[in-house]
Amino acid sequence: MTDQWWVGVRQRLEAAGAGPSGSRVFGALGHRWIVEDPLTQGELAELEAQTDVRLPEEYRTFLLHVGAGGAGPAYGLFPVRRVQGRWRWEGDGADLADLTRLAAPFPDQGPDPKLLDDLLAQRPEEEDFDDIEDFDDAIEAWDERWEAIMFAPERTAGAIVISHLGCAQREWLIINGSHRGTIWSDCRVDDVDLAPLLDDDGTPVTFARWYTDWLEKAERTALSAP
Known part of the structure; x- marks a missing residue:
């Protein structure tokens, strides 16, 4: 017991x-x-x-x-x-x-590791943008894509x-x-x-x-x- x-x-x-x-x-x-x-x-x-x-x-x-x-x-x-x-x-x-x-x-399995690696590689970097507002918009859009995969309700x-x-x-x-x-x-x-x-x-x-x-x-x- x-x-x-x-x-x-x-x-x-x-x-x-x-x-x-x-x-x-x-x-x-x-x-x-x-x-x-x-x-x-x-x-x-x-x-x-x-x-x-x-x-x-x-x-x-x-x-x-x-x-x-x-x-x-x-x-x-x-x-x-x-x-x-x-x-x-x-x-x-x-x-x-x-x-x-x-x-x-x-x-039993999470997201495809290659999918996550590819998405991480696409994460915007601030130095690639001349305008901070453009960077903020890009990182916000990336975050939405990332969270849709990582925090999908079926994951947990x-x-x-x-x-x-x-x-x-x-x-x-x-x-x-x-x-x-x-x-x-x-x-x-x-x-x-x-x-x-x-x-x-x-x-x-x-x-x-x-x-x-x-x-x-x-x-x-x-x-x-x-």
């Missing part, structure tokens, strides 16, 4: 938050080491019925045994909450996930945003499809495509590994002498 990952985690978070250097952990001033209450079995069932998808086991057991969100990697784990009778994830960029597409599989079907790293960089949890349960990096704001987080041996990082690795590193900082 994957709930073994979460034994004692709430207590460890509380201890880290009270540690002499708890405020030095990156993002701690944002999540303040607060963990929301866990979901009940009934609430989880309602959430999964609304989204029409069973959440990955490591994540769903986290929701049941640790909390609905809060203290976690970067600026924290986006909480899932019921708002006006409907469930949704909340956080900076959480609305990038289309909740009507969660039951669809996350795509079957996935939710779960963390914000700052500077519009985020991380996604894949909840449906062949990559189900894995964490993906989103640096599209820096013209870098979505990519899975990989362990040292090249194994895709799953939710439990992602969270517990963060907690172990955070504890080393939080419990150290100031």
Whole structure:
């Protein structure tokens, strides 16, 4: 059972938050080491019925045994909450996930790399323009073409945003499809495509590994002498 990952985690978070250097952990001033209450079995069932998808086991057991969100990697784990009778994830960029597409599989392949390379090669450069307004118009038109490909809604079907790293960089949890349960990096704001987080041996990082690795590193900082 994957709930073994979460034994004692709430207590460890509380201890880290009270540690002499708890405020030095990156993002701690944002999540303040607060963990929301866990979901009940009934609430989880309602959430999964609304989204029409069973959440990955490591994540769903986290929701049941640790909390609905809060203290976690970067600026924290986006909480899932019921708002006006409907469930949704909340956080900076959480609305990038289309909740009507969660039951669809996350795509196995992104855009054609050659298409992206060609488009990047066509990006306007300011020195090629005599008039700054002409450059602004050209870069705006290029941005529209780039974003239409990179941020197409089908790119992130079957996935939710779960963390914000700052500077519009985020991380996604894949909840449906062949990559189900894995964490993906989103640096599209820096013209870098979505990519899975990989362990040292090249194994895709799953939710439990992602969270517990963060907690172990955070504890080393939080419990150290100031």
